[in-house]
Amino acid sequence: MKYLYVTLLVLVLGCAGYTWLSLHWAYSRGERVGYVQKLSSKGWLCKTWEGEMAMVTMPGTLTEKFAFTVPDDAVAAKINANAGRRVALHYDQHRWVPSSCFGDTEYFVNDVTVAD
Numbered sequence: 001m002k003y004l005y006v007t008l009l010v011l012v013l014g015c016a017g018y019t020w021l022s023l024h025w026a027y028s029r030g031e032r033v034g035y036v037q038k039l040s041s042k043g044w045l046c047k048t049w050e051g052e053m054a055m056v057t058m059p060g061t062l063t064e065k066f067a068f069t070v071p072d073d074a075v076a077a078k079i080n081a082n083a084g085r086r087v088a089l090h091y092d093q094h095r096w097v098p099s100s101c102f103g104d105t106e107y108f109v110n111d112v113t114v115a116d
Contacts, residue, residue: 018098019099022097023094023097026094027094033115034055034056035053035054035056036053037052037054038051043101045101046101048070049069050070050105051079052065052066052067053068053089068089069103069108069109071102071108086116087112087115088112088114
């Protein structure tokens with residue numbers, strides 16, 4: 001019985017460590033510039049801000065969509081305050097996050113600035 005508890009403890013600590021590592025170690029960092037089309041709070045239990053930005057490279061070309069997650073309510077409020085303006089979203093990419101409870105995408109926006 002003791003081995004069962006030790007094995008269970010090791011599994012729980014391993015899962016917690018993997019989750020912490022995937023959320024705190026960024027695979028890549030960068031920024032994308034465009035117009036935020038949509039930002040909404042989603043989720044049954046875990047509420048996250050999920051958004052979509054249209055990136056236009058040149059007038060007359062097709063727009064590329066960038067789906068992102070905003071884990072911080074203050075950053076989401078900043079994005080909403082600049083609705084309709086061209087903004088630069090600064091993000092960290094976290095690959096293989098184990099649950100959609102932390103966000104639906106792997107791009108986590110941590111700051112926003114107005115692009116002129």
